[in-house]
Amino acid sequence: MSNVIHRKLLETPPRIVAADGLWVTDADGKRYLDAVSGGVAVSCIGHRNERVKEAIDAQIEAVSYVHSSFFTSDPAEQLAHQLIKAAPDGLSKVLFCSGGSEAVEAALKLVRQTWVERGEPNRRHVISRRQSYHGATLGALSVGGNLARSEIYKPMLFEGHWIDPCYAYREKSDQEDLEAYGLRSANLLEEAILRLGADNVAAFIMEPVVGATLGCAPSAPGYLKRVREICDTYGVLLIFDEIMCGMGRTGTTFSCAEEGVVPDFLTVAKGLGGGFQPIGAVLVGDGPVNDLYQGSGALKHGFTYMAHPVACAAASAVQTVIEEENLLENVATRSEQFFSCLQTRFKDHPNIGDIRGRGLFVGVELVKDRVSKEPFDQDVQLHAVIKKLALEEGLMTYPGSGTVDGLRGDHVVFAPAFTVSEAEIKEIIDRFEVALDRALVSIPQI
Numbered sequence: 001m002s003n004v005i006h007r008k009l010l011e012t013p014p015r016i017v018a019a020d021g022l023w024v025t026d027a028d029g030k031r032y033l034d035a036v037s038g039g040v041a042v043s044c045i046g047h048r049n050e051r052v053k054e055a056i057d058a059q060i061e062a063v064s065y066v067h068s069s070f071f072t073s074d075p076a077e078q079l080a081h082q083l084i085k086a087a088p089d090g091l092s093k094v095l096f097c098s099g100g101s102e103a104v105e106a107a108l109k110l111v112r113q114t115w116v117e118r119g120e121p122n123r124r125h126v127i128s129r130r131q132s133y134h135g136a137t138l139g140a141l142s143v144g145g146n147l148a149r150s151e152i153y154k155p156m157l158f159e160g161h162w163i164d165p166c167y168a169y170r171e172k173s174d175q176e177d178l179e180a181y182g183l184r185s186a187n188l189l190e191e192a193i194l195r196l197g198a199d200n201v202a203a204f205i206m207e208p209v210v211g212a213t214l215g216c217a218p219s220a221p222g223y224l225k226r227v228r229e230i231c232d233t234y235g236v237l238l239i240f241d242e243i244m245c246g247m248g249r250t251g252t253t254f255s256c257a258e259e260g261v262v263p264d265f266l267t268v269a270k271g272l273g274g275g276f277q278p279i280g281a282v283l284v285g286d287g288p289v290n291d292l293y294q295g296s297g298a299l300k301h302g303f304t305y306m307a308h309p310v311a312c313a314a315a316s317a318v319q320t321v322i323e324e325e326n327l328l329e330n331v332a333t334r335s336e337q338f339f340s341c342l343q344t345r346f347k348d349h350p351n352i353g354d355i356r357g358r359g360l361f362v363g364v365e366l367v368k369d370r371v372s373k374e375p376f377d378q379d380v381q382l383h384a385v386i387k388k389l390a391l392e393e394g395l396m397t398y399p400g401s402g403t404v405d406g407l408r409g410d411h412v413v414f415a416p417a418f419t420v421s422e423a424e425i426k427e428i429i430d431r432f433e434v435a436l437d438r439a440l441v442s443i444p445q446i
C-alpha cells in the first residue's frame with residue numbers, strides 16, 4: 001500500500017517511470033501522449049532537456065541553496081533580468097517564490113504593503129471574477145471565484161468580492177459584437193468599485209485568459225484596456241494572473257502584451273520553470289516599487305525557498321531554450337493547425353459548444369444541447385469520464401467541471417509543449433475524438 005496521500009484516496013494512479021518530449025511512460029510500459037504539458041500547462045519545452053539538466057547540475061556543483069536574507073545569486077539575477085527584458089515597459093522588479101499559489105499570496109501581500117506605505121491602510125478589498133482560479137493557499141482561495149475549490153474553506157478565508165467573468169460564449173448577447181461585450185463586461189468592475197467605495201478597494205485580480213475553471217476563455221477585445229482605465233481612474237492596483245496563460249503559452253511571453261496593457265503586478269509560474277524545478281514569480285510595476293523604496297525600504301514578506309538558486313538556474317535555462325530555439329514561432333504555427341483541425345473535425349458535433357483559447361492554450365466546452373447551450377447534468381461527471389477514457393487511449397488531457405457556474409458544465413483543456421510537432425497535434429485530436437465518443441456513449445443520456 002502506498003504511503004502517499006494521492007488526489008483520490010481510494011486509488012493509486014499509474015506510476016510514471018520515464019518521460020521524453022511529449023511522451024511519458026508508466027511502470028507497465030504504457031506510453032501516453034502528453035497534451036497538457038505534464039498535466040497543467042507546466043512542461044512547456046517538453047520532458048527532458050539536456051541544456052536545462054546541465055544548468056541544474058552546474059548550479060548544484062556551485063551552490064544548491066542559500067537563504068535570500070543572506071545572499072543573492074547569479075541565477076536569480078540572470079532570470080530577473082530575462083523576465084524584465086521581456087516584460088512590458090513599466091514592470092521593473094521580480095520577486096521569486098516556489099509556485100503559482102505562492103506568487104498570488106506574495107502579490108496580495110505586496111498590494112497590502114503598498115497601500116500601507118502610501119498611507120491608505122483602509123484600502124483592503126480585493127475584487128476578482130467568478131469562475132476564476134488563483135491558487136490553493138488560503139489567500140489565493142479567498143480571491144478565487146470557483147465555488148467547488150473554496151467552499152469547504154470558507155470559514156478560514158478573508159472577504160472576497162466578485163464580478164462576472166468575461167465569458168463571451170455564454171454572456172455575450174446576439175445583438176453585441178465582441179468589442180461591445182468586452183466594454184460592458186469590463187464596466188462591471190467600475191460598478192463594484194463604486195459599490196464598495198473606491199477608497200476601500202485595494203486591487204483587482206484577473207487572468208487575461210482563464211484556464212482551469214473556464215477552459216481557456218480569452219478576454220474580449222478591449223476588455224483589458226478598459227479594466228486598466230477603470231483601475232487608473234479609482235487608484236486601484238491591477239494584478240494579472242498569468243500563472244497558466246503566461247510565459248509563452250498564448251504565443252507571446254506575457255499574455256497581456258498582446259493587448260498592450262501593463263498591470264501593477266503580474267504573477268507567473270508553471271511555464272516559467274517548465275517543471276524542471278518548482279518556481280513562481282511576481283513582476284512588480286514601477287509605482288509599487290517606488291513606494292517600497294521610498295517608504296520602509298523593506299519587504300514585509302518572505303519564503304524559505306525564495307530565489308532558490310537551482311530553481312532560478314533551471315528557469316533561466318528554460319527561458320533561454322524558448323528564445324534561442326524560436327519556440328514561440330512553433331507555438332504560433334501549431335496553434336493555427338490545432339484550431340483549424342478542431343474546427344474541421346468538430347464543427348458539427350452536437351456536444352461541442354465552443355472551441356476557444358489562444359496559442360497552445362486551447363479549450364473545448366461540452367454541452368448536452370448545442371442550440372440551447374444546456375450543460376450536461378452535474379451527476380454525469382462527463383469531465384471525469386473523458387479523463388479516464390483518454391488515459392485508456394494513451395492521452396493526457398485536462399478536463400474540468402463547473403464551467404458554467406462552479407457546479408454545472410464541462411470543458412477540456414489542451415496545452416501541449418511548445419515543441420509539439422504537426423504529427424503529434426493530429427494524434428492528440430485523433431485520440432481525443434475516440435475518448436470523447438466513448439465517453440458520450442457510456443454516460444446516461446439524461
